[in-house]
Amino acid sequence: LPSSRVPDSAAVAAETISPGSRRRRPFTTRLLHTSVPYLLILPVAAVILAVLGYPLYKLVTLSFQQYGLPELIQRKGVWIGLDNYASALRDSVFWDTLLRTLLFTIANVGLTIVLGTLIALLLVQVSTFVRVLLTAGLVLVWATPVVVAVQVWYWMTNFQNGVLNHILTQLQLGDFFQHDWYATTFSKLSMVTLLIVWGAIPFVTITVYAGLAQVPRELVEAAEIDGASPLRVFRDVTFPILKPILLILTSLSIIWDFGVFAQPYLLIGASHVDASNYLMGVYVFIEGYSHSDFGRGAAISLLMLLMVAAMSVFYVRRMVRTEGVS
């Protein structure tokens, strides 16, 4: 009697344990059983296919068309072959923006991972009270909406009476009275970097801190008794255990920072973003959407998506592999 219940209960996984009982069931029941998971994922797959799959297909076709506002109204573009790509790739703005975005990404990811990891290591050293306080602060920052953070940053770095200028002057770091942080491209993007790194540190710190809990205490103590310096302990004991986590965090950060849009667009300001300070996300938005040149914008978007897809391969493969294990 129990044997007839087992296959019903634990789905396909259990069926492989008792293959004998599967053969006894009629064909139609088996067909129904195998189709169940497909029916369950069908709604999600359908929404994604319609709202993402179709636009992705449109992205490819748009990139080969002259498609501006008139074409949008007539709902029909003019086929122009590779002209959009040629025009984008021949434009020095494209290459400048790409290079700027790569350097921006390296700086942002580097700062985020290094500072995030250092704060996680600090969390291990401090008393329970300071740890709880610091963690609460990190979660508060994490919870702050991006658009809100932008407004606060905009206010703090304002040249007239922003508090940043006041604090820097008070700390005797120089005369920052009415210093304009948005005067040069480098300075503008540094402010964007500060904002992004500030917002991204909590996720990194809290994840790395969770990873530090996996470092066996005996191993660290043994190394210390053997006379290893803290730096050596970190390099040879802690770091190898943290490495998979840091790899995941780094690849996620690269993907996020390369495609960032809201922070630079809003902090620099819609009326001040231009070819001199574009990042890829802002660039496709302005050139494609704001200028209503959807065809050329689609070509640049597609190039950008392909770059991000290449960067994502590592992360996605890793996640799919761990999925199979668990």
Next chain:
Amino acid sequence: VTAVTPAAPAAPAPAVIAPRAAVARRQGRRRVTGIGWNAVGLVVFAIIVFPVFWMISTAFKPDIEINSFTPTWVSSSPTLDHFRDAIDPDLHPGFWDGVKNSLIIVGLTVVLSMVLAFVAAVALAKYRFTGRKVFVALMIGILMLPQAGLIIPLFVVLARYGLTDQQDPLPTGALVGVVVTYMTFLLPFAVWTLRGFILGVPRELEEAAMVDGSSRLGAFVRILLPLVAPGLVATSVFVFITAWNEYIFANVILSDQSNHTLTIWLSYFAGTSRNTDWGGLMAASTLTAIPVVVFFLLVQRKIAFGLTAGSVKG
């Protein structure tokens, strides 16, 4: 014209590593260094929460303190004027419309996404089937797509079917457009997270119920659902927060001011005038952030590790 130098990350490292080395040299004085680390911890705390503190502090300050060249840290005569101004329909129209639009859009997104995502998550957690890996890769891949890169085709497609505020919109078309867009980008996240919660329920519990005579569906409803409920709540809250904070799609699809969400309302709050109403802006920012922060604090621990699943045993 290159903008950013990658040299910056190295700068803060030596300062912190040096005291670490000192710890080893003076093992006997652990208590002293303990105090040192706590002091560093407090300084880091102060720097990290300062922007949030400054937002709230400014929101309660009278204008005379805000516009002074020497800032006051905490107002000596706190006022609620800026909050009153920020939501005043004549001074800054659109706050209540924003709240209403945000609640409708976010509410619909949460309910629809959660139902569809839960069903798909059950399939991923409970069944092995051909194409499963492809589906998982698709889910994670979508999470990685930069939204700025998709705005053009999404806008063109949605505009063509009257689902934006531009180009002959259908009645409530933009609303539908923004909800389906949010669903597309939040479904993968919700499926992935819920799958983890379902896997967390011991299979034996369900099997025990069925041995006791329940049907598969009965066991599902009476055993699995209550046990997954906290995960469902946590995931819905996270979907809520992400949709509430979303900027780029809402800004493009809901170009009509009466359809703006609260986030879009805030992004236009400062306006283009030379003299920004900083007190009002900070009060508006505080109001926009409050629901998100409260909800986030409730669920952060449950959600934090979804994206690094497998590498961290959270």
